[in-house]
Amino acid sequence: MIDLRSDTVTKPTQSMREAGYHAEVGDDVYEEDPTVTMLEKKTAEILGKEAALFVTSGVQGNQIAALTHCQPGNEIILEENSHLFYYEGAAISAFAGVQPRTIRGTRGTMASADVEAAIRPEDVHLPETGMICVENTHNRAGGAVVPVESMKEVKEVADRHKIPVHLDGARLFNAVAATGISAKEYAQHVDTVQICLSKGLGAPVGSMIAGSESFIKQARKWRKRLGGGLRQVGVIAAPAYIALTEMTERLVHDHAHAKQLEAGILDVGFEIAERVDTNIVLMDVTSTNVSAAEMINLLDQEGVKAVAFGPQTVRFVTHYDVEEIDIERTINILKKVKDVV
Ligand code: TLP
Numbered sequence: 001m002i003d004l005r006s007d008t009v010t011k012p013t014q015s016m017r018e019a020g021y022h023a024e025v026g027d028d029v030y031e032e033d034p035t036v037t038m039l040e041k042k043t044a045e046i047l048g049k050e051a052a053l054f055v056t057s058g059v060q061g062n063q064i065a066a067l068t069h070c071q072p073g074n075e076i077i078l079e080e081n082s083h084l085f086y087y088e089g090a091a092i093s094a095f096a097g098v099q100p101r102t103i104r105g106t107r108g109t110m111a112s113a114d115v116e117a118a119i120r121p122e123d124v125h126l127p128e129t130g131m132i133c134v135e136n137t138h139n140r141a142g143g144a145v146v147p148v149e150s151m152k153e154v155k156e157v158a159d160r161h162k163i164p165v166h167l168d169g170a171r172l173f174n175a176v177a178a179t180g181i182s183a184k185e186y187a188q189h190v191d192t193v194q195i196c197l198s199k200g201l202g203a204p205v206g207s208m209i210a211g212s213e214s215f216i217k218q219a220r221k222w223r224k225r226l227g228g229g230l231r232q233v234g235v236i237a238a239p240a241y242i243a244l245t246e247m248t249e250r251l252v253h254d255h256a257h258a259k260q261l262e263a264g265i266l267d268v269g270f271e272i273a274e275r276v277d278t279n280i281v282l283m284d285v286t287s288t289n290v291s292a293a294e295m296i297n298l299l300d301q302e303g304v305k306a307v308a309f310g311p312q313t314v315r316f317v318t319h320y321d322v323e324e325i326d327i328e329r330t331i332n333i334l335k336k337v338k339d340v341v
Contacts, residue, residue: 001303001304001305002303002304002305002322002326002329002330003305003321003322004304004305004306004316004317004318004322004330005305005306005307005315005317006199006307006317006319007171007199007200007254007279007317007318007319008198008199009319009321010200010202010319010320010321011204011321012202012203012204012239013202013242015242015246016202016203016204016238016239016242016243017239019238019239019241019242020235020236020238020239021235022238023035023234023235023237023238024234025232025233025234025235026232026234027231027232028054028229028230028231028232028233028234029224029229029230029231033232033233033234033237034234035234035235035237035238035241036054036233036234036237038237038241039052039054039208039237039240039241039244040052040053040054040208042241042244042245043195043208043210043244044210046183046184046244047183047184047187047193047195047210048184048187048188049187049192049193049210049211049212050211050212050213050216051210051211051212051213051215051216051217052208052209052210052211052216053208053209053210053216053219053220053223054206054207054208054233054237054240055194055206055207055208055209055223055228056205056206056207056228056230057196057198057205057206057207058083058168058170058194058196058198058199058207059088059091060207060223060226060228061194061196061207061208061209062083062084062088062133062166062168062194063088063091063092063095063096063226064209064219064222064223064226064228065131065166065192065194065209065219066084066091066092066095066096066098066130066131066166067095067096067222068192068215068218068219068222069130069131069164069166069191069192069215070096070098070130070131071097071128071130072096072097072098073097073098073127073128074096074097074098074099074127074128074129074130074131075098075099075100075101075120075127075128075129075130076092076098076099076100076101076129076130076131076132076133077101077103077110077115077118077119077129077131077132077133078100078101078102078103078132078133078135079102079103079104079105079108079109079110079133079134079135079138080102080103080104080105081105081108081138081139081140081141082102082108082133082135082138082140082168083135083139083140083168083170084100084133084135084168085100085102086140095226098127098130098131099127101118101129103115103118105138105141107138107141107142107144107274107275108135108136108137108138108140108141108144108146109138109144109146109147109150110134110150110154111150112150112153112154112156112157115132115154115157115158116157116161119157119161119163129161129163130163130164131163131164131165131166132154132158132163132164132165132166133165133166133167133168134146134151134154134165134166134167134168134190135167135168135169135170136151136167136168136169136171136172136175136186137171137172137174137175137178137277137278137280139170139171139280140309141274142273142274142275142276142277142280142281142282142315143171143174143258143276143277143278143279143280143281143317144274144275144277144278145174145175145178145179145277145278146175148179148181148185148186148189151167151186151189151190152189154189155189155190164191164192165189165190165191165192166190166191166192166193166194167186167187167190167192167193167194168194169183169186169187169193169194169195169196170194170195170196170199170207171196171199171200171278171279172186172187172193172195173195173200173201173248173251174200174251174254174255174278174279175278176248176251177248177249177251177252177255177278178255178277178278183195187210191211191212191215192209192210192211192215193208193209193210193211194207194208194209195207195208195210197240197243197244198240198243199319200247200251200254200279200319200320201243201244201247201248201251202243202247202319202320203236203239203240203242203243204236204239205236205239205240206236206237206239206240206243208240208244247320250320251278251279253320254278254279254318254319254320254322255276255277255278255279255318257279257318257322257323257324257327258276258278258279258280258281258316258317258318259276260324260327260331261276261281261316261318261327261330261331262275262276262281264327264328264330264331264334265281265283265331265334267331268331268334268335268338269338270283270284270285270288270334270338271283271284271285271286271287272284273313279317279318279319280315280316280317281315281316281317281318282309282313282314282315283295283306283313283314283315283316284312284313285312285313285314285341286312288341289341290341291308291311291312292308292309292310292311292312292313292314293308293311295314295337295341296308296314298337298340298341299314299333299334299337302333302336302337303329303333304329304330304333316330
C-alpha cells in the first residue's frame with residue numbers, strides 16, 4: 001500500500017526510537033525533563049524567539065495560542081481555508097470563546113489590506129480583534145508557500161493596531177525548504193509560532209509553540225489546564241529533537257516527489273487544483289464521472305491511499321516513507337483508473 005493520505009503517517013526512524021529509549025527524563029510539569037528543555041531551547045533558537053513549549057499536537061499548539069492571546073468575546077482574523085478555522089472542530093469558539101472572522105486568500109495568502117479592513121474599530125457593539133493567524137505552508141491551498149513579504153505586511157498592519165500575529169507553521173520547514181528563507185526570518189514577522197514535528201519531519205508525536213518569555217509562561221498554564229502537562233515526556237521529546245535538527249533538509253526530496261506526481265497526473269490527463277509548491281498535490285476530478293470519494297475508493301482498491309479535500313478534490317501528500325518508485329507506481333495506477341472514469 002502506498003499511503004499518500006498525509007505526511008503524518010510516517011513511522012519513527014530507528015534513530016528516533018533509539019533516542020527515545022536512551023533519553024534522560026524527569027517530571028516536565030516541574031520543568032525537570034532535560035530532554036524537553038533541550039528541545040524547547042533549540043526550538044526557540046531556530047525560530048529566533050525568547051522561549052518555546054513542547055505540546056502534544058498542532059491543534060493543541062494553535063488552541064493554546066488562541067487561549068493565551070485572546071479574551072472570551074474577541075474575534076480572530078484568519079484565512080477561510082485555514083486549519084484553525086476549517087479543521088479544529090470550532091475549538092477556538094468552544095475553548096477560547098472567540099469568534100472567527102474569515103478572509104478569502106489567494107493560494108492561502110491574505111492581502112494585508114483585507115486584514116486591515118477586518119480589524120474592528122473601538123465600538124460598544126463590536127468584538128475586539130484578539131489575534132491574526134497566518135498559515136504557512138497553507139494546507140488547503142495545496143501546500144502553497146505564503147510569501148515572506150506578505151507576512152511582513154500583515155505584521156506591519158497588526159503592529160499598527162497592537163494585535164498579535166500567530167503563525168500556524170505546521171509545515172513551516174516545507175516553506176523553508178522551498179524558498180531557502182530561514183525559519184527565523186519567517187518567524188520574525190509574527191509574535192508566536194506553532195510548528196509540527198510529526199508531519200514531514202517524522203517525529204511520532206509533538207509540536208512546539210514559540211514566542212516571548214511571558215507568552216510561554218501563560219501558554220504553559222493553558223497547556224496544564226488542557227491536561228497537556230506531561231511527566232517523563234523526554235521519551236517523545238528525544239525523537240522530536242531529531243525531527244527538528246536532522247529532518248528538515250530532506251524535505252526537498254518530498255517536494256521533488258510531489259512535482260513528479262503533479263507532472264504524472266497532468267500527463268495521464270487528470271487536472272490539478274493548485275500548482276504544487278511543496279509536498280501537497282491536489283487533483284481536481286470535476287471533469288471525470290466520479291466524485292473525490294469515489295476516486296479515493298478506486299485508488300484504494302489499486303493500492304494507493306489518498307484523502308478527499310472537497311467533493312471534487314483529492315489530496316496526495318509526499319513524505320519520507322515514499323520513494324520515487326512509489327510515485328511511479330501511483331502514476332501507473334492513475335493511468336489504469338483513468339480508463340474507467
Ligand atoms: N493537518 C492534518 C489534518 O488535520 C488535515 C493533515 O493531514 O494535513 N495546522 C495545519 C496546517 C495542519 O495541516 C495540521 C494537521 C494541524 C495544524 C494540526 O496538527 P495535529 O494533527 O498535530 O493536531
